[in-house]
Amino acid sequence: MTATATIADDNVAAARPVSVARGYRFELVKLVSQWRIRLLVLACWIAPALFVAGVSQQSTLPSDTLFGRWMHATGWAGPLVMLGFAGTWALPLLTSVVAGDVFASEDRLGTWRHLLVAVRSPRRIFVAKALASVTVILLLVAGMAGSSAAGGVAAVGNQPLVGLDGHLLAPADSAGRVLLAWVCVLAPTLALAAIGLLGSVVLGRSPMGLLLPALVALGMQLAQMLPLPVAVRVALPSYAFIAWSGLFTGPAQVGPLLIGIVVSLVWAVTATALAYLLFLRRDFTNVTYDGSGRRAITIGLLPLAGLVALTVAVVAVATPSMGSGIGQDKVQRSLATVFAHLYRLQTRQLHRPAVTEAQLRTTAACTKSDGQAAQEGAGNDWRCVVTWHLPGVAVAGTAIYQLDITSDGRFVADGDGPKEVNGYFLVRTSTGDAPNPLWQFDGNVELLDTH
Structure with a gap:
C-alpha cells in the first residue's frame, strides 16, 4: 500500500x-x-x-x-x-x-x-x-x-x-x-x-x-x-x-x-x-x-x-471640441493650402515659371448654403472662391470650387471654373494630356482644436 x-x-x-x-x-x-x-x-x-x-x-x-x-x-x-x-x-x-x-x-x-x-x-x-x-x-x-x-x-x-x-x-x-x-x-x-x-x-x-x-x-x-x-x-x-x-x-x-x-x-x-x-x-x-x-x-x-x-x-x-469641428475658418485654410500646393504641381506640368506658396499668397472665401445657415458642419453645400497672386501680374487669379465635406473632415473640391484652371479634368502638356490636379481633389479638415 x-x-x-x-x-x-x-x-x-x-x-x-x-x-x-x-x-x-x-x-x-x-x-x-x-x-x-x-x-x-x-x-x-x-x-x-x-x-x-x-x-x-x-x-x-x-x-x-x-x-x-x-x-x-x-x-x-x-x-x-x-x-x-x-x-x-x-x-x-x-x-x-x-x-x-x-x-x-x-x-x-x-x-x-x-x-x-x-x-x-x-x-x-x-x-x-x-x-x-x-x-x-x-x-x-x-x-x-x-x-x-x-x-x-x-x-x-x-x-x-x-x-x-x-x-x-x-x-x-x-x-x-x-x-x-x-x-x-x-x-x-x-x-x-x-x-x-x-x-x-x-x-x-x-x-x-x-x-x-x-x-x-x-x-x-x-x-x-x-x-x-x-x-x-x-x-x-x-x-x-x-x-x-x-x-x-x-x-x-x-x-x-x-x-x-x-x-x-x-x-x-x-x-x-x-x-x-x-x-x-x-x-x-x-x-x-x-x-x-x-x-x-x-x-x-x-x-x-x-x-x-x-x-x-x-x-x-x-480638447474642447464639442461641435462638429468643421468651421468656416478651418475649411478656408485647408482649401487654400491644398490649392497652393496643387497649383505649383500644375505649373510644373505646364512648364510655366516656378512660383512659391509665399508668392501665391493663396486665400479662400467659403460659404455654406449661400450664407443662409450656420457656417459650420458637414455637407455638400459649401461654395468657395480661391484667390491667388502671381509675381509681376497685377490682377489676382480666382477659381470657384464646390465642396462636399463629410463628417470626418474629408472633403472633395470640384472645380467650377475658370476653364483654364480647373474647368477640364485633363491639361495639355508637352508630353501629351495629363490629369489636371486642380480639376477635382481631396482635402482634410482637422476636427480637433489643437491650438
Missing part, C-alpha cells in the same frame, strides 16, 4: 499544467488547419495585389475613395485605397471569423473537458487562444498591406504621392507613411479582436458571438456618419480607422490619430480582461452551456458603455 501510494503521489506531482508556449503552438496549429482560415490567408496575401494592379490599369478609377484618383499616378495610392476598404469592411469581418469563434468552437464541438484535461489550466488556455487568434489576425493584416503595396508598385511604379494638403511626398516618404498607416490601424483591429474574444466567451455556441465584432464595427461606422460632437467621434475605437489620413498632410495631423490609438488600446485591454474574468468563472462541466445573458449585460456590456462615457469625458476636457 505504501509503494502504491508513493507511485500515485509521483503521478500527481508529475501532472503539471502545459506551458503557455506549447498551448500557443497547439492553438495556432488548430486555427491554421481550418479550411476557412487557410482561404483567408491566401485571399489576404494574393487578392489585394490583383485588385490594386487591376484597378490601376482601368480607365475609370474609384475617385470617390480616398487616394483613389491617384492610382494611375503612383503605386502607393493602391495600398491606401485598400486600407480604407479594410477599415470599413475587411478587418471587422476578419476579427469576427478568427477571434469571434476561438472559444465558441470548443462549445460547439464539446471539447472543453478534453482540452482541460490536456492543459490543466484554464488561465493558460485563455492566454494561448488569445495569442493564437492575434497572431493569425496580424498575419492577415500583414498580407493585405504587403500584397496591396506590391501590386501597386508593380503595376504603376514607385512614384511620388500627392498628400491630402496637395504637397508631393517622395517615394521613400510615401512608403514610410503607408507602412505607418497600416501599423496604426492595428490598434482598432486589436480592439475588435478583444470584443470578439469577449463575445465568444460570453455567448458560447451562439452565432451572435461570431457576429459581435462586425456588428460593433458597423454601429461605430454609423455613429461616425451622424452629426455627433467631435469628442464622441474621437472617443470611439473606430476613429483610428479614419484618422490615419492625417499622416498625409504637412505637418501631419497626429493628434486625433494618437487619441484614436490610445482609445483603441484601452478598449482592447478592457475587453480582453473582461473576457478573461468571465472565462475563469464559467462552468466547464455543463456541456450544454449556451452563454449567460445576465453576465453578458453586467460584465460585458455595461463596462464597455461606461468606458465610452469615460473616454468621451476625457477627450472633451482635453
Whole structure:
C-alpha cells in the first residue's frame, strides 16, 4: 500500500499544467488547419495585389475613395485605397471569423473537458487562444498591406504621392507613411479582436458571438456618419480607422490619430480582461452551456458603455471640441493650402515659371448654403472662391470650387471654373494630356482644436 501510494503521489506531482508556449503552438496549429482560415490567408496575401494592379490599369478609377484618383499616378495610392476598404469592411469581418469563434468552437464541438484535461489550466488556455487568434489576425493584416503595396508598385511604379494638403511626398516618404498607416490601424483591429474574444466567451455556441465584432464595427461606422460632437467621434475605437489620413498632410495631423490609438488600446485591454474574468468563472462541466445573458449585460456590456462615457469625458476636457469641428475658418485654410500646393504641381506640368506658396499668397472665401445657415458642419453645400497672386501680374487669379465635406473632415473640391484652371479634368502638356490636379481633389479638415 505504501509503494502504491508513493507511485500515485509521483503521478500527481508529475501532472503539471502545459506551458503557455506549447498551448500557443497547439492553438495556432488548430486555427491554421481550418479550411476557412487557410482561404483567408491566401485571399489576404494574393487578392489585394490583383485588385490594386487591376484597378490601376482601368480607365475609370474609384475617385470617390480616398487616394483613389491617384492610382494611375503612383503605386502607393493602391495600398491606401485598400486600407480604407479594410477599415470599413475587411478587418471587422476578419476579427469576427478568427477571434469571434476561438472559444465558441470548443462549445460547439464539446471539447472543453478534453482540452482541460490536456492543459490543466484554464488561465493558460485563455492566454494561448488569445495569442493564437492575434497572431493569425496580424498575419492577415500583414498580407493585405504587403500584397496591396506590391501590386501597386508593380503595376504603376514607385512614384511620388500627392498628400491630402496637395504637397508631393517622395517615394521613400510615401512608403514610410503607408507602412505607418497600416501599423496604426492595428490598434482598432486589436480592439475588435478583444470584443470578439469577449463575445465568444460570453455567448458560447451562439452565432451572435461570431457576429459581435462586425456588428460593433458597423454601429461605430454609423455613429461616425451622424452629426455627433467631435469628442464622441474621437472617443470611439473606430476613429483610428479614419484618422490615419492625417499622416498625409504637412505637418501631419497626429493628434486625433494618437487619441484614436490610445482609445483603441484601452478598449482592447478592457475587453480582453473582461473576457478573461468571465472565462475563469464559467462552468466547464455543463456541456450544454449556451452563454449567460445576465453576465453578458453586467460584465460585458455595461463596462464597455461606461468606458465610452469615460473616454468621451476625457477627450472633451482635453480638447474642447464639442461641435462638429468643421468651421468656416478651418475649411478656408485647408482649401487654400491644398490649392497652393496643387497649383505649383500644375505649373510644373505646364512648364510655366516656378512660383512659391509665399508668392501665391493663396486665400479662400467659403460659404455654406449661400450664407443662409450656420457656417459650420458637414455637407455638400459649401461654395468657395480661391484667390491667388502671381509675381509681376497685377490682377489676382480666382477659381470657384464646390465642396462636399463629410463628417470626418474629408472633403472633395470640384472645380467650377475658370476653364483654364480647373474647368477640364485633363491639361495639355508637352508630353501629351495629363490629369489636371486642380480639376477635382481631396482635402482634410482637422476636427480637433489643437491650438
